[in-house]
Amino acid sequence: MDTLPRESIVDVLETRLREDILAGRRAPGSLLPPERELAQGYGVTRTTLKHAFGRLTQAGLLETRHGVGTKVRDFARLGGTDLLPMLVRANSGWLTDVFEIRLHIGALIAERAALRARPGQIAELRTLLAAVVAAEPGEETQLADAEVHRALAGCTGNRVYTLLTNTLFNAYLPVRAHLRSAFQDPARAHGRLAPVIDAVAAADAPAARRAAEHYLTETERLMLAELGAR
Secondary structure (H helix, E strand, O other): OOOOOOOOHHHHHHHHHHHHHOOOOOOOOOOOOOOHHHHHHHOOOHHHHHHHHHHHHHHOEEEEEEOOEEEEEEEHHOOOHHHHHHHHHEEEEEHHHHHOOOOOOOHHHHHHHHHHHHHHHHHHHHHHHHHOOOOOHHHHOOOOOOOOHHHHHHHOHHHHHHHHHHHHHHHHHHHHHHHHHHHHOOHHHHHHHEEEEHHHHOOOHOOOOHHHHHHHHHHHHHHHHHHHHO
């Protein structure tokens, strides 16, 4: 087996700065102290600091302007959905917002899938749904369930729905291990999802939307209850 890489000083500094930004200890729009002063304060070299700055700039948390300095980006106003995993990791309260969007987007995807799914796609949905009930409880069922939703997004014919679905799944990654209560019983997980696929297969868009809303509301309740119990 390959050994895991040890955390470097750049990793540590990046984490520290990121936590300060996401926690509001460094406010959006505020300038960071000069590099020399900041490096001395953290006890690192300016080269290490620049590497950490580069990562945080790429993540959308910092921006540097020549002659002005480095400031904290207003990520809540200007950032993209790629920040969600980082935000959820810093504050699980973001999951409430994620689940609200999940409900609206998921219901719309099911409705569109019912209107646009082709026979081959419906057959794939059936196969993926069968994989849910055949999966091992917990993580394997959770991942099998996710594949059904990716396929549903693909049935809409709109590639942006697939990207949005992936973005929402990625938002769960930091806490995914704590959201498995809905997937401990593969048969029940299958039973919650089957009405969505049945309605899509029947090309019944209103029924698909209702089934998706019921599924998404119920799984949200189970997952948030588990998270709140920890």
